[in-house]
Amino acid sequence: MIFQDAWGWYIAIYLFLGGMGGGGMLASYYLAKKANDIKVTSKAALLSLIIVVVGTLFLILDLGRPERFYLVFMSPKLNFGSMITIGSMILTIFMILGALYVTAINDWFKFLPWYGSEKVADITGFLAAAFGFLVTYYTGVLIGIVRQIPIWHTPALPLLFVASALSTGVVAVMWTNVAVGIRSPPAERKYHYEYCVMLSKWDSALIAIELLILFTYMGMMIQGPIEASLAVNRLLFGDLSLMFIVGVVLMGLAIPFLLEYVHIMGEHKETEKIGARCLMPVIAGILVVIGGLLLRYVVLAVGANTVFLPP
Amino acid sequence: MAKYAMVMDTRSCIGCGACIAACDLENDTEWRDGRRRTHVPEFFFGEFPNVTRVFVPRLCMHCENPPCVTVCPTGASYKNEDGVVLVHHEICIGCKYCIVACPYLARYLDERKGVIDKCTFCYDNRVLQGRQPACVETCVGHARIFGDLEDPNSEVYKLAKSGVAVQLRPDLLTEPKVFYIRRAVEE
Ligand code: SF4
Numbered sequence: 129m130i131f132q133d134a135w136g137w138y139i140a141i142y143l144f145l146g147g148m149g150g151g152g153m154l155a156s157y158y159l160a161k162k163a164n165d166i167k168v169t170s171k172a173a174l175l176s177l178i179i180v181v182v183g184t185l186f187l188i189l190d191l192g193r194p195e196r197f198y199l200v201f202m203s204p205k206l207n208f209g210s211m212i213t214i215g216s217m218i219l220t221i222f223m224i225l226g227a228l229y230v231t232a233i234n235d236w237f238k239f240l241p242w243y244g245s246e247k248v249a250d251i252t253g254f255l256a257a258a259f260g261f262l263v264t265y266y267t268g269v270l271i272g273i274v275r276q277i278p279i280w281h282t283p284a285l286p287l288l289f290v291a292s293a294l295s296t297g298v299v300a301v302m303w304t305n306v307a308v309g310i311r312s313p314p315a316e317r318k319y320h321y322e323y324c325v326m327l328s329k330w331d332s333a334l335i336a337i338e339l340l341i342l343f344t345y346m347g348m349m350i351q352g353p354i355e356a357s358l359a360v361n362r363l364l365f366g367d368l369s370l371m372f373i374v375g376v377v378l379m380g381l382a383i384p385f386l387l388e389y390v391h392i393m394g395e396h397k398e399t400e401k402i403g404a405r406c407l408m409p410v411i412a413g414i415l416v417v418i419g420g421l422l423l424r425y426v427v428l429a430v431g432a433n434t435v436f437l438p439p
Numbered sequence: 440m441a442k443y444a445m446v447m448d449t450r451s452c453i454g455c456g457a458c459i460a461a462c463d464l465e466n467d468t469e470w471r472d473g474r475r476r477t478h479v480p481e482f483f484f485g486e487f488p489n490v491t492r493v494f495v496p497r498l499c500m501h502c503e504n505p506p507c508v509t510v511c512p513t514g515a516s517y518k519n520e521d522g523v524v525l526v527h528h529e530i531c532i533g534c535k536y537c538i539v540a541c542p543y544l545a546r547y548l549d550e551r552k553g554v555i556d557k558c559t560f561c562y563d564n565r566v567l568q569g570r571q572p573a574c575v576e577t578c579v580g581h582a583r584i585f586g587d588l589e590d591p592n593s594e595v596y597k598l599a600k601s602g603v604a605v606q607l608r609p610d611l612l613t614e615p616k617v618f619y620i621r622r623a624v625e626e
């Protein structure tokens with residue numbers, strides 16, 4: 129049996145950043161609607177957009193011929209059924225909508241005629257959030273459709289990636305919230321602190337869902353097909369076990385969940401310093417993000433190729 | 440219109456690797472470890488002292504339902520009218536999706552050109568001129584048999600249709616057009 133090595137860190141980084149940015153856009157829009165917020169949302173949506181753009185650069189850099197990337201739109205024989213073609217379109221539409229949304233709400237773009245237009249912000253915000261979700265979903269489908277690699281070819285994989293993407297996306301919003309909160313006048317800090325608690329609630333719920341999916345995924349896959357059970361074996365006991373068990377499961381999921389839980393429970397503690405009050409979820413966020421990246425990498429790395437049975 | 444296919448007689452492959460060398464000379468492959476169009480891996484069966492060693496030569500199976508073509512975004516990978524799976528090098532972007540999707544480890548990224556390279560059955564350079572692929576012509580043991588699956592008089596037709604030669608991983612429904620004659624494992 130042979131583990132695939134065509135796709136390594138670059139694609140892992142792309143899957144991760146695509147997920148984080150797409151999820152971040154969805155989370156920012158949700159925050160805007162739920163808390164009627166604009167200050168944090170406008171910055172968080174911009175951050176999400178940048179994250180997706182950087183992720184896409186990694187995708188392009190991974191190509192054997194990066195200068196030919198335009199062929200995924202303009203090839204004379206374009207294959208509309210390929211997940212890379214579909215994904216590139218989703219990414220492009222997302223970036224356009226995201227850019228329109230950000231420039232409509234972020235006051236750094238005051239000079240643009242559509243800045244401040246509620247109508248533009250409403251429509252593009254909703255669509256950008258929807259396409260953000262599609263980006264997160266597509267990162268899982270991209271490798272999920274590869275039938276010959278059983279550990280990828282399961283509905284659990286896109287779901288796992290969506291859960292991880294949304295959770296890292298919430299982290300992007302949380303970081304933005306704290307960064308904005310530190311700079312705002314003391315009177316407003318209360319709101320940012322409340323956002324911290326709210327975002328921690330969302331994130332811990334997503335982490336719980338992700339753990340459930342991951343547990344089910346691994347538990348089903350270890351029962352075979354043979355390539356899949358050997359892949360799980362490699363994750364649990366092989367050379368990737370440190371990265372998987374410590375990096376993904378403990379550091380990336382279990383510990384941040386506990387940190388966020390403690391934070392939510394400790395709501396009453398009073399201090400003026402927003403940075404100190406939100407320290408726990410911010411640290412939890414760093415761990416979640418590292419775990420998310422490692423998750424993409426190990427899942428790619430254990431993509432086991434078909435066993436060649438000698439006749 | 441033909442349906443080119445190959446039969447591997449694992450009983451007469453001696454693992455000399457002449458096919459690999461012939462392929463490289465004919466097609467200028469990158470020829471680093473794993474970066475070539477055909478491979479001759481060996482397998483061992485049984486326990487000492489009753490061990491059998493089998494060579495199972497491998498190349499692109501020129502699948503009738505090639506997953507490499509399904510996933511290719513730019514349409515660089517395609518199956519031509521004679522059933523041979525080829526790559527348009529000018530529009531391949533080197534995304535490697537096809538490497539990941541191919542169950543038979545038939546593809547590699549030619550790092551000199553940044554595009555995919557794989558077995559062509561020597562389609563342009565030999566088959567169109569009525570010659571055999573380089574690996575077939577060079578094989579010492581006559582372990583590689585090349586022909587047209589739609590020609591009832593051809594050797595490949597007889598071997599494949601009679602069930603003497605079988606496909607690798609038929610469960611994947613890729614309908615590979617390289618067939619293998621099983622070596623009888625000695626008791
Ligand atoms: S063996 Fe691989 S490269 Fe060849 S046609 Fe089948 S899927 Fe494509």
Ligand code: SF4
Pocket residue numbers: 510511512513514515516526530531532533534535536537538555
């Ligand atoms: S590497 Fe080339 S041939 Fe393979 S899927 Fe990408 S564009 Fe197509």
